[in-house]
Amino acid sequence: MANAKYIFVTGGVTSSLGKGIIAASLAKLLQARGYRVALQKFDPYINVDPGTLNPYEHGECYVTEDGAETDLDLGHYERFLGVPTSQTNNVTTGRIYQSVIEKERRGEFLGKTVQVVPHITNEIKERMQLLGKTGDYDIVITEIGGTVGDIESLPYIEAVRQLLWDLGEHNGIVIHLTLVPYLSAAGELKTKPTQHSVMTLMESGIKADIIVCRTEHELSDELRYKIALFCNVKREAVIQSIDASTIYDVPNMMLLEGLDKVALQKLDLPQKGEPDLTQWNAFLQRHKNPKHRVKIGLVGKYVELQDSYKSILEAFIHAGAANEVRVDLETIHSEHLNEENIEARLGHLDGVLVAPGFGSRGIEGKISALQYVREHHIPFLGICLGMQMAVVEFARNVAGLAGANSTEMDEHTPYPVISLMESQKTVTDKGGTMRLGAWDCELTKPSHIFDAYGKTHISERHRHRYEFNNDYKETLEAAGLRCTGINPETGLVEVIELPSHPWFVGVQYHPEYKSTVATPHPLFVAFVKAALQRKLEVRK
Ligand code: GLN
Numbered sequence: 001m002a003n004a005k006y007i008f009v010t011g012g013v014t015s016s017l018g019k020g021i022i023a024a025s026l027a028k029l030l031q032a033r034g035y036r037v038a039l040q041k042f043d044p045y046i047n048v049d050p051g052t053l054n055p056y057e058h059g060e061c062y063v064t065e066d067g068a069e070t071d072l073d074l075g076h077y078e079r080f081l082g083v084p085t086s087q088t089n090n091v092t093t094g095r096i097y098q099s100v101i102e103k104e105r106r107g108e109f110l111g112k113t114v115q116v117v118p119h120i121t122n123e124i125k126e127r128m129q130l131l132g133k134t135g136d137y138d139i140v141i142t143e144i145g146g147t148v149g150d151i152e153s154l155p156y157i158e159a160v161r162q163l164l165w166d167l168g169e170h171n172g173i174v175i176h177l178t179l180v181p182y183l184s185a186a187g188e189l190k191t192k193p194t195q196h197s198v199m200t201l202m203e204s205g206i207k208a209d210i211i212v213c214r215t216e217h218e219l220s221d222e223l224r225y226k227i228a229l230f231c232n233v234k235r236e237a238v239i240q241s242i243d244a245s246t247i248y249d250v251p252n253m254m255l256l257e258g259l260d261k262v263a264l265q266k267l268d269l270p271q272k273g274e275p276d277l278t279q280w281n282a283f284l285q286r287h288k289n290p291k292h293r294v295k296i297g298l299v300g301k302y303v304e305l306q307d308s309y310k311s312i313l314e315a316f317i318h319a320g321a322a323n324e325v326r327v328d329l330e331t332i333h334s335e336h337l338n339e340e341n342i343e344a345r346l347g348h349l350d351g352v353l354v355a356p357g358f359g360s361r362g363i364e365g366k367i368s369a370l371q372y373v374r375e376h377h378i379p380f381l382g383i384c385l386g387m388q389m390a391v392v393e394f395a396r397n398v399a400g401l402a403g404a405n406s407t408e409m410d411e412h413t414p415y416p417v418i419s420l421m422e423s424q425k426t427v428t429d430k431g432g433t434m435r436l437g438a439w440d441c442e443l444t445k446p447s448h449i450f451d452a453y454g455k456t457h458i459s460e461r462h463r464h465r466y467e468f469n470n471d472y473k474e475t476l477e478a479a480g481l482r483c484t485g486i487n488p489e490t491g492l493v494e495v496i497e498l499p500s501h502p503w504f505v506g507v508q509y510h511p512e513y514k515s516t517v518a519t520p521h522p523l524f525v526a527f528v529k530a531a532l533q534r535k536l537e538v539r540k
Contacts, residue, residue, distance in 0.1 A: 004132035012197025020073030032275030059307030067437025300355030318520035334362030351531030354386030387506030452526035
């Protein structure tokens with residue numbers, strides 16, 4: 001008897017069909033019916049984790065409470081379910097191989113030849129069941145990254161095939177997500193790619209139980225019947241996933257399509273009445289009926305790819321809804337900012353966020369933006385590198401420390417106001433070696449940060465190597481900067497503010513990772529509120 005029931009989500013035809021959102025939406029519906037649901041993602045690439053990937057490659061790196069650097073889909077899982085994820089929820093081929101090779105080195109295979117089948121597939125199967133075996137979950141949904149038919153996906157598909165067989169009927173099902181393209185010249189939706197993709201899955205010994213069809217146009221009954229017939233599933237197991245104006249509409253769309261019902265039937269689990277989406281729908285209601293609009297600038301260097309700042313964009317949606325405000329985000333490339341165009345780019349904004357990042361590209365643009373928002377009293381939120389650069393700008397232009405910098409950008413700066421943590425000085429490996437995960441912070445009051453949280457003890461997630469240099473704390477504070485959040489154990493500065501400015505807050509941590517639909521992040525909520533206030537005042 002299995003401890004939990006398993007749902008595997010695979011993808012066909014092309015990537016970017018929204019497997020993560022479908023998996024998260026289904027999980028939301030099952031959770032809203034009273035089930036305890038876990039979501040996890042298995043990624044076929046060889047990096048041990050996405051921490052070493054450039055955001056252009058793979059979008060944002062999402063950090064969990066336990067400090068795992070993971071795929072951005074885990075962010076969707078947390079935002080939809082409100083349940084924290086961990087290292088266990090995201091596994092890559094690199095991690096699988098690393099663990100199998102370490103076992104081999106320890107002699108655990110007792111002289112056997114170590115092979116993809118069974119050793120790699122066993123390792124995958126074991127990890128797929130880790131959460132299910134804790135007894136904390138009724139249903140575990142596993143998203144398999146990549147597309148069926150890819151060489152690197154094969155061990156995962158084989159592991160799923162074996163696991164379904166081990167688990168037995170009604171204990172595991174497969175949802176296959178495909179694309180039903182619309183050919184405008186023919187004026188028709190085409191099912192052939194779906195048929196082929198289901199066939200590829202079958203060649204690997206897996207029969208899809210449910211087919212979710214991503215489409216730009218409504219699927220007719222006739223077309224659904226055709227897909228059912230050729231793909232060997234019941235008519236009600238053909239689910240349409242039509243383009244949505246917001247990802248937060250997808251759970252309701254899946255409810256209408258009956259995805260959760262079909263899944264529960266196939267798993268032989270009771271429906272437990274109707275899902276309770278009261279809170280979710282109240283959020284949607286606020287999100288879709290804003291009373292005001294604010295324009296906020298997002299200054300960063302990876303702005304060409306929206307996925308690079310996924311959690312920040314989503315946190316603004318949650319915080320906007322909480323304030324009944326629509327946040328229009330303007331992305332601003334920090335490399336294109338200079339003193340000549342700064343007024344034109346930032347002058348009309350109600351708030352500016354300077355984004356996290358690594359390396360010196362675009363840094364001077366960020367500093368120009370910071371000087372502008374400081375001098376023009378535009379509400380400002382700085383996250384990680386954004387906070388560090390706020391300290392640099394203040395040191396240079398207010399505290400009179402000409403040439404101040406972070407040692408990340410200039411090792412020989414005369415005033416290293418941001419510098420490498422002592423514990424980082426001997427680190428040479430890049431992967432998983434930053435200051436990662438949840439750390440405590442004590443807030444001082446009065447401060448904007450205290451007003452935002454309404455409490456003095458907080459815990460937030462981190463991902464950085466460099467720190468506010470406490471050797472300069474006195475000088476900077478004497479010039480008007482205030483350190484309003486400190487790590488109680490290490491004395492590291494986590495939050496800075498400028499009391500002379502209406503709302504200027506920089507945080508060394510990443511608040512965006514903890515914002516969910518049910519609990520919008522208090523700092524984003526306060527920032528959007530400050531932006532609205534500024535707008536109403538300037539307009540007067
Ligand atoms: N590059 C900076 C550091 O490592 C900031 C990192 C970040 O913004 N996440 O400290």
